[in-house]
Amino acid sequence: MQKNNDSFLNFEACLKCSICNTVCPMMEVNALYPGPKKSGPDQERYRLKDPAFYDYALKYCLNCKRCELACPSGVQVADLIQRAKLQYGSRSKHPVRDAILASTDFVGTMASPFALIVNSVLPLKPVKAVLDGAFGIDSRRTFPKYSSEKFVTWFKLHAQKEQEKYSKFVSYFHGCYCNYNYPQLGKDFVKVVNAAGYGVHLLEKERCCGVALIANGMEKQARKQALINIESFGKAVEKGETILTSSSSCTFMMRSEYREILDLPTEGYRDSLFLACKWLYEKIESGEVKLKFKPLKMKLAYHIACHMQKLGWQNHTIELLKMIPGVELVVLNQKCCGIAGTFGFKKENYEYSQAIGANLFADIKEAAPDAVVTECETCKWQIEMGTGVPVMNPLSVIAAALE
């Protein structure tokens, strides 16, 4: 689309066409939400005049970016809303709850050694009632499980040494979910990348990308963590290593939001940071990598997560999955699952979150797949809870199909 004009995040280019409103999942289910056009470019004029015009209903925005993809004028609608939330939004009614939900790193570190206890305690009714009453975490939510051995611990004990056999390397940003909740994802990543002939290095230092911190208004902490990551990325790039990821939202956060929302420099690594599936597909396409797949008799439904669509790399994943013999692949209509990270965990949002997800759940039930495939972990929790169908990261599917 057009180059940005001089206005902040291009808001003056808004034509008032309302197309963004037609794709906003929150507006569809919540009459209290003014929608992207009003929350973004319209109210920006007022906010610039007087911050008192800030509308607290902006807290409902999921930051799904669907409005931005639909806008014909290149207005950064969702970025405008996130920046306004950070700049003018007041403190939450549940600061402790928000901090717990947002601090994936800290909570993960605390929970991992006690995983057995945490996992068995969290689903208990009285515990959920306390979380619900005291903290505002909805009791109807199922919690992601914590793993007793972190991915990083496993890697250092069982995989790191072997990696030195290789002559080419990539750096892996594993993310919190992989490290604390589901190390198998990281193991699958290592298996796939090794099969492609590359060794895996961890980054010198890795912090949570901060997507949940931004969503919960904790800008300062997000900035601190982002700077640590950026420094590590710079070092990886210096070594000539591509930085690979397995989760779409972390990837999107580090490639785009660091720049658009936190004003941090991304030029040094942006073109070296990719989701593993994009990297792998391009290696196969160029002929550098050849993978042998064994047949996998499965019906898979691919869900394009909202941030995945914004990244625009869904076709790489689709083409990779198509290479596996025996896989029957359905690409679902791109709909928002409604969880939007920590949003759906909050009591006041639960109903909206489920109402938005209902459309997608219905599509999945109709497709009746053996598993849903998606790059986003919060989509995974939401879809598993909403449909009972297991959800896999594409890397896990590929790892399972490797000979």
Add this chain to the structure above:
Amino acid sequence: MKYDVVVIGGGSSGCRAAKANAAKGRSVCVVSAGLTLQATKPESEGRVYADLYELRKMGVAVLRGDTVLSGSWDGAKLLEVHTSNGLTLQADEFILATGRFFSKGLVSTMDTVFEPVLGADVDFPSDREKWFNADFFAPQPFEQIGVRTTADGHIFIKGEAAENVKAVGKILGGERHAKK
């Protein structure tokens, strides 16, 4: 990433072209910068949106929110196009459906009109005075401005007809005018 056909522009003409090709069993990719304004016109309310979904069901790869930035040529043959999300799309045939001025399929400056994606030749009156009609509601000459094509719709690049690139829809100029 290789397809039989890559359609540049996901408005109503682009979607129609994609659908027609997909129906013939060809692999198709559509690059759509946004939901085009077509969707807000009364006569096509919601249609483009619905079309994009319909296309995905037909197996068409739809890239929403992505833009083609440039192309690589071998003489008069377009080999591949590059998008803002960092994709390289190869195809046997390309269809240019980026619309007219409003959707930036054509861009005008003080003395020229150009097609920004592939640099296709554009026909326009050299005298700028002749682009407009002073009567706002009369048919406007600038609506006639469009890319030059061969009889079967192939665009020209610097006077040479492109082998495998056709233009469809409003970028051709003519037919409709703002009064409607």
